[in-house]
Amino acid sequence: MTGFALRSKLLVPTLREPPSGAHCISHILLSRAGFIRQSAAGIHPIMPLGERVIQKLENLIDTELQSKPLYANKIRLPLLTSADLWHKSGRYFGAGDELMRLFDRKGKEFVLGPTHEETITHLVASLGARNSKDLPLNLYQTTSKYRDELRPRFGLLRGREFLMKDMYSFHETIACAHTTYSQVCGAYENILTALGLPFFKVDADAGNMGGTLTHEYQVLADIGEDDVVHCPSCGHSSNLELLPEHSQPDPICNREDIETGQPCIGSLQLRKGIEVAQAFLLGSKYSQVFNAKGGVPLVDLQMGCYGIGVSRLLAACVEVDSGHDAHGIIWPKIIAPYQAVVISAPGNAIARALYSGNAEEFSGLLGQSYQSGCEVLLDDRTKDSFGVKLLEANLIGVPYIVVVGKTYEEGLVELIIRKTGISQILPKEEAIRQIIGL
């Protein structure tokens, strides 16, 4: 989206605190800066600035999953899932009180699912046996998911209604399922790297999902609810839950080197992680139940499932050390809601009118710059002081802040880099070039 939006319409409620519950940096900053609100415990309306970030996260994920080698196709499964399917898979009772349930007017029961293995496997089965050539089949969606947490907290990090990207893969052979699993892990690593996040790929527990192989992607942050055991020497990481001896932590890695057969002598470190993604090889657990078959001779399809917690990932981007400072949020450029905020310098009434006209002109120039366009936020509020505008520009965490003032008549603007705080007086064309990234 090219062009600029009017700042005053964005409902940025300055310095509001999240309403209640356990606080963390991302929850406080996202609430203060007007990205999210809270309507009930663990339930968050996404405000205009937040929706822009989510849209960009979705685009980043779409691009990665739809291109080589996964060529995944995007679908949209209904949120209302027949409870019958969950009974059939045996997960209905296993999910316990975390599963949200409802009845329609005719008494038929539905669940609002945390994941959609039942629905997708039933759907693929209903299309008939798959030809070998039509496999592997990679389908995914990004939709609202539900988990009725006993203690929702930390804003988007542990919500009851959240946005999740869930992908499901169908295969003729176990080997093919392993290949796709590796490809998805590659895609996840590309996404987390593009966001500049510190993360570990961690051996994990399959839990209620079932399956033969699973990894989590843990973003390192002190608020994280997972304990990750990491060896800096061999690079291996596990969820602490997996280690049977974790009541008596052994400081030495001891993991056997695949090539030499020697145990690793590295010292284990314990880190806190936010689980932002997980991959599972499911085998034929669901395909057998729902009769999803394919190949020659006809076999129960091998399946994988792969989730990214989209709203949680948004919060994790703020929570990590590089995602904030004392002044507010610092967005990774690739998902920043805008590339730049333009504000006008202080002055007397006549000067302010001139500067704000010039700020609007400069926003227009920047918004129409180059082919791709640039997303600019013009702070056109007249009542608020320059100081408030600068504070809030920093709080919102957009990569560049442009101050338009006295020197604009000479073709100069002030360009502040949010991340470093470095400020330069530059010719406006040069400022535009820097913002556009040329």
Added chain:
Amino acid sequence: MTGFALRSKLLVPTLREPPSGAHCISHILLSRAGFIRQSAAGIHPIMPLGERVIQKLENLIDTELQSKPLYANKIRLPLLTSADLWHKSGRYFGAGDELMRLFDRKGKEFVLGPTHEETITHLVASLGARNSKDLPLNLYQTTSKYRDELRPRFGLLRGREFLMKDMYSFHETIACAHTTYSQVCGAYENILTALGLPFFKVDADAGNMGGTLTHEYQVLADIGEDDVVHCPSCGHSSNLELLPEHSQPDPICNREDIETGQPCIGSLQLRKGIEVAQAFLLGSKYSQVFNAKGGVPLVDLQMGCYGIGVSRLLAACVEVDSGHDAHGIIWPKIIAPYQAVVISAPGNAIARALYSGNAEEFSGLLGQSYQSGCEVLLDDRTKDSFGVKLLEANLIGVPYIVVVGKTYEEGLVELIIRKTGISQILPKEEAIRQIIGL
């Protein structure tokens, strides 16, 4: 999205009929061509081809609403709405059995709403009184909505879980609310015109929503469940429900001309319509209840709400006369899932291998054509005959079908225009130019 996808992965279940219930052309064609499936009465998984169309409809709507004069901001409200809010507005009981309800683990009741007036008004009120300068405020979202229809039918035309774009506007004055109302009507007319749909703007009944002024947008199609009374002479249309004398239809319009004061002598016509959008002026019905105030002096905000049934609109595009023929769907170019389908010509085994290689090469050329790129669907199935591929290309309804065969070595391809059936043998560069629309 540039480039091409593999046809065989798209789960097109050839010639499958919709599972049950009342059929209509759009339901039959969308099911046959693999755009949608059905998982329960009135509940439809959207398949890859359908999701591409929905994405384009959403983009079309986003562009129209986010630009001048509306400059609306996109948000994302939770689907779980506290039942308390619906009690407060008085709509909880009024909505009857159509309202889907559920309880969380602590016994708190939620509704899955058909619209979100309560949530948005409560949210805007929670941000504090609005400054005059921050009004009007236009907020919208495109999310799943719920209506537990007694008799869901006609596929996406009357579903229980459906996709809706809902916008809400907040104003200091009634005059300002009227201005926004007109602007939204303008935006809706732009959208329906861009889709090439025959439609009427129709005087309507506000029903359970409340409000002082309302219009529906009715797309003309025989399957439509609404009766529209239209006067071709003065151009005015009403929903038949509004006419008190509709048991004894009067064939003469009789509507008073605003300028001359004379009654219109046109003959009324009765047409069937699919309601795809509705606009309401709500006055202060919700703002008063939820205490959403603004302006100087502080007043209850004047509100408007405006919906587009996105999944219903998709079906309406197929249902209208221009949306299909005996061979299948004919998509409006602006929302076609792809711009072209590429298939290879028949021949012996050696020829087929050559042609399919060339078809892939041509798809690549087309996909990377020009700056904007072109969305190409390559039918790379080897088992299916040329006849089946051509039938299905027609069924899917993409604007152009390209056949790559013997003449490709001389730089020629066959270009078929789906809408007219006209076929030409053209140099490949010329075919690309036509498809790209240059």
